[in-house]
Amino acid sequence: MTLGEYTLSFPIWVEFGNGTSERAGEVIDAKGWESALLVTDQGIRAAGILDGVEASLEAAGIEYAVYDEVEPNPTTEMVTDALETLTDGGFDVVVAVGGGSVIDTAKCATLLKTNDGPLPEYEVNTPEDVTAGSIENHTHPLITIPTTAGTGSEVDYWAVITAPDREFKMAIGQPPLYPDGPYLGADVSLVDPELTASLPPRQTAATGFDAFSHALENHVAAGAPELVKPYTRHVMGLVPEHLPDAYETGAMEAREQLLFGSHMAGFCENFAGFGAIHSLAEVTGGMYPEIPHGEAIAVFTPPVMRYNLEEYPA
Known part of the structure; x- marks a missing residue:
């Protein structure tokens, strides 16, 4: 039996457990960040799932705004819209609260905040694409807080974004290719089972x-x-x-x-x-x-x- 080859690099700080999402403000403050953009969707906001996260930011004195325009199967246009909100507001960190669509949108917005070029330049279709090192700079700080038990996007190095003009879902991503190398993904993930309680x-x-x-x-x-x-x-x-x-x-x-x-x-x-x-x-x-x-x-x-x-x- 061959063991297979792998490189183990997992730079994401993960906290798992009930109530961990309410530590968002404390974590942001500990990192020295002073402002945050919460990326989510309107359903999550309407359901009150965002309330605990917002309360934690307010308790820590973190200034924040909410971008809630993400929809299922997010498109390149949604990423551009989220990026504009992030750039215009000058936020220190993005906090993605949602399922895979929300987290993938946030990942790609943080990618384009610090790396040049349109999103399709970072599309990966082959192993050679993954190791090409297209992501040259560390992405903008990101905290992921999942609200569904399915995608695992909160801790992986990948995102899937639809290019409407091609009717095609692009895979975007890159793992760290060397110690402390740039990657697509979170700095911190707060994995809170309580946030999945109201999932239909x-x-x-x-x-x-x-x-x-x-x-x-x-x-x-x-x-x-x-x-x-x-x-x-x-x-x-x-x-x-x-x-x-x-x-x-x-x-x-x-x-x-x-x-x-x-x-x-x-x-x-x-x-x-x-x-x-x-x-x-x-x-x-x-x-x-x-x-x-x-x-x-x-x-x-x-x-x-x-x-x-x-x-x-x-």
């Missing part, structure tokens, strides 16, 4: 299956190092065990387990790749942005796995 059943199911698929594809990806296998195995067992309860009853213990699984799968994404399931789902999402990503993943998983089992039974 349909979204709970879709995002939960997305987390499962991350672990599945990372586990069987060509060249996936043995480093990730214990984590991916654990997540593939954890999601089926707890997703039904989270979907049917919304039990917090089940939601906590799902967020942990999503978080671990997101970590594994930094060291292994995806396959046909995500490729097909992303193409579909680019052409039909009204289709939720997790639901597209669920549709394509059975036929892809049947094909893989028939063609590569080992």
